[in-house]
Amino acid sequence: LTHLQALQVLVFFSSVVSLLYYYGIIQWILSKLARVMQLTLGTTAVESLNACACVFLGQSEAALLIRPYLEKQTASELHAIMTSGFSCIAGSLFAAYVSFGACPKYLLSSTIMSAPGSLACSKIMFPEVEETQIKTTTDLELPPW
Numbered sequence: 001l002t003h004l005q006a007l008q009v010l011v012f013f014s015s016v017v018s019l020l021y022y023y024g025i026i027q028w029i030l031s032k033l034a035r036v037m038q039l040t041l042g043t044t045a046v047e048s049l050n051a052c053a054c055v056f057l058g059q060s061e062a063a064l065l066i067r068p069y070l071e072k073q074t075a076s077e078l079h080a081i082m083t084s085g086f087s088c089i090a091g092s093l094f095a096a097y098v099s100f101g102a103c104p105k106y107l108l109s110s111t112i113m114s115a116p117g118s119l120a121c122s123k124i125m126f127p128e129v130e131e132t133q134i135k136t137t138t139d140l141e142l143p144p145w
């Protein structure tokens with residue numbers, strides 16, 4: 001398997017995600033997953049949305065979803081955002097690793113477990129002591145459907 005084939009996988013996956021983002025589908029899916037994570041873990045909406053987005057999009061693209069809310073985040077929330085970003089691999093890299101021969105079930109399980117695990121570790125290391133401004137996913141401006 002050549003590196004050029006892995007590049008094709010990266011370009012294809014990035015194109016699909018860009019189309020889903022343009023039509024608002026990825027935001028809708030991630031907001032529903034973030035709501036479930038928020039209810040089960042007790043994290044804020046932005047932390048949960050970022051952790052879910054990092055699983056599919058990666059750290060740099062997930063930051064685009066929460067960019068309007070970054071200035072309102074507390075220090076603990078910023079720590080959780082960075083921790084969840086560093087713990088996940090992007091979906092395009094996931095496809096590239098599989099094309100190189102990595103076992104997809106191990107990659108998938110580790111990526112999915114890293115989202116709640118990173119938030120839990122972040123809150124242990126840097127607990128929330130300030131009042132957060134954005135608490136629920138209804139406070140976020142995402143597609144309503």
